[in-house]
Amino acid sequence: MIKGLYNSAVNMTTRMKNLEIISTNLANINTTGYKREVPFSEYLSREDGIQVKDITDFREGDLSETGNPFDLAITGNGFFMVETESGVQLTKNGKFSISDEGYVVNENGDKVMSKNGSVNIYESVTDKNKPIEITKEGEIKQGEIVIDKLLITKVENQEGMRRVGGQNYMFDNMDYEPASENDYQVHQGYLENSNTNPIIELENMIKVSKDYEASQKMIKTFDSILSQSKEIGRV
Numbered sequence: 454m455i456k457g458l459y460n461s462a463v464n465m466t467t468r469m470k471n472l473e474i475i476s477t478n479l480a481n482i483n484t485t486g487y488k489r490e491v492p493f494s495e496y497l498s499r500e501d502g503i504q505v506k507d508i509t510d511f512r513e514g515d516l517s518e519t520g521n522p523f524d525l526a527i528t529g530n531g532f533f534m535v536e537t538e539s540g541v542q543l544t545k546n547g548k549f550s551i552s553d554e555g556y557v558v559n560e561n562g563d564k565v566m567s568k569n570g571s572v573n574i575y576e577s578v579t580d581k582n583k584p585i586e587i588t589k590e591g592e593i594k595q596g597e598i599v600i601d602k603l604l605i606t607k608v609e610n611q612e613g614m615r616r617v618g619g620q621n622y623m624f625d626n627m628d629y630e631p632a633s634e635n636d637y638q639v640h641q642g643y644l645e646n647s648n649t650n651p652i653i654e655l656e657n658m659i660k661v662s663k664d665y666e667a668s669q670k671m672i673k674t675f676d677s678i679l680s681q682s683k684e685i686g687r688v
Contacts, residue, residue: 486546487647514648531637607632
């Protein structure tokens, strides 16, 4: 019976964690490049009951056209790389802009990386009023002049990635592999939407809530039986 109490308590703790994950997914439905976290129970069902750690679902979200030349989406096995105070990080969030110094940066001001370091537009352009083209391979061009090329990395073992804040990820061993041009495509003037499906998340929330309530009832039942046992022992 004590084991039953313990198992019910563990189940409640797991369901509470899953409710937090689902709530986070729902809160980021409209967040550019957001990748949903997979609730633990859902992943167990995918793996035929094998217990594994929580993972991120890196399936691609839909693309939305913005017309902004520095809004970029990336499809295929490729991630943008940004230089942060905590080191180099990977992201699918391509909502970029140009800083006052001419660097291509993300919403946090982190510099977007190229094969030559940080991407700086002003160092190479001759006319700031001329449009900037970013090719599907990630080349940044103004007319026939190639300014730079985005540094795109691919990830074979995505389960080894760790979310480090916002839409950024990294590996603890920092073992990044450059992507080949066949691995990805960059889409200028587009952003990738969150891959969270609100219907799936709400269905998961209902299921997890019911499981939580069932475990809660089990604990109350065990507690009642133990109380009765104590009373019998006194007699």
